[in-house]
Amino acid sequence: MSTSVKPGPRERLLLAAQELTYSQGVGIGVDALLKEAGVARRxxxxxxxxxxxxxxxxxxRSTTEDVERYRSTMDAAGDDPRDRILAVVDRLGVIAADPGFHGCRYLAADLALTDPDHPGHEVTREYRRTLRGLFAEEFTALGHARPGFAADQLLLLVDGLLAAGATRPGAGHxxxxRDLAEHLVGAGRA
Incomplete structure (x- = not known):
């Protein structure tokens, strides 16, 4: 006979907020979060x-999970930096085409959190710095003449793909x- 342990209030709040802020946005009310988590306001x-x-x-928490997914996607593509970069774009294309896709949680949070001092903004900035670093490493390994600049371009491409997937579903983004990414990995090679 096995017994399952119900997560504590902290974990239940995190799980509920991770789901609800993605599906409904960070403007979700506190009462809805508490109800979903089954916890007291305290x-x-x-x-x-x-x-x-x-x-x-x-x-x-989402940053940790998502960065690991980027790394896993790149690692599964092998050692060639070109393949690793294109695998990221291909994977995001699949994600953005999913009917349950609601957009990039980080972009949505940045747009919804109007207080520039909200602690969430530092988390989203760190997330983007981490992705930029991952991408710059691949462009460096590729022999790109300007790996940091190419990483910035890829980050723009990623943001655009995810935003387009959320706002214009099914449009062949x-x-x-993928075509833009192929151009990007081919341009600027030493």
């Missing part, structure tokens, strides 16, 4: 100091993004 303040702290922690 738990929110004890564990996160309030909704802002919860949002920042959800973004931090994956093929367009």
């Amino acid at each position: 738990s929110l303040y004890e564990h996160f100091g309030g909704k802002d702290g919860l949002i920042a922690e959800v973004l931090r 994956a093929a367009a993004a």
